[in-house]
Amino acid sequence: MEEHILYRLARRYPQLLFPLGYDTKDSLAYKLAVRQGLPYSGQLDFTFSPQDRFTRVETPAGAAEVLLLENRGDFEHCLRALAYRCEPREVPASMGASTISGLINWEKIHTYLDAYEANGGTDRSGAFRAFIAEKKNYTDRLILLSSGVYSAVPPETAGLPAEEWREKSILIRQYHELTHFVCRNLYPENIDAVRDEILADMIGLLAAFGTYDPRLARVFLGVERAEYRKGGRLENYLAQGDPNAVLQDVNELIDLLCEKAAAAPVSDVFAFLLAQMEDPEIANRRFL
Secondary structure (H helix, E strand, O other): OOOOHHHHHHHHOHHHHOOOOOOHHHOHHHHHHHHOOOOOOOOOOOOOOOOOEEEEEEEOOEEEEEEEOOOHHHHHHHHHHHHOOOOOOOOOOOOOEEEEEEEEOHHHHHHHHHHHHHOOOOOHHHHHHHHOOOHHHOEEEEEEEOOOOHHHOOHHHHOOOHHHHHHHHHHHHHHHHHHHHHHHHHOOOOOOHHHHHHHHHHHHHHHHHOOOOHHHHHHHHOEOOOOEOOOOHHHHHOOOOOHHHHHHHHHHHHHHHHHHHHHOOOOOHHHHHHHHHOOHHHHOOOOO
């Protein structure tokens, strides 16, 4: 039987082997394993669905690694282990994805050092210090996805059978996160939370359906033409203030993106994204 991806990832990220607890990160075993890369013989506590998958997606900002976990409990457990340092924090039901940055990849470090010694190197400690002098050598950014419906939108609202909507939701969620991956790497100084969410939803919809559906784009955010639906996603991206105050601007941007997506077939969603980020009419939009 093929080894489950979580076993392989545990060789990179030993924190996956530790039990959840608010004191776990302060234990000597955790510090030795996670911070120093020493062996730890813990056990993985996951369901291990056959639907789990790990992929590398090529983007204009480089390859992105994506882990999809079918079971909601597995998604939450993995998020707590990797993003919250094994703290059993509450995970909102509306959270279906997370991009986790700065993960120390001990497998990458050990592989490099083993190759160094195999080639005749004798100063393993010196080689280690030189290797970790550049964070890009040994740290990862992992996109973690769940398999639930996107933005808590039920199938009947999406207008699709339940299983088809679930599959489309995974694609939307994946490309939504990949949009942030590309933009944060290529445009780190140009960030606006609301604009970026609208763009990320757009790329997700284009990847899943080949077209941009402004109705679904509004449903995802809790936006109607005339009013905001309390509890929608839009309020999550406004530090202060009434979402209704930006409603007109949100609707204008969705309409503009709809026009741009309809002007020509979108065969490459990333090329389309970069075109928007280079267009001052889009790139200079500010909601905060």
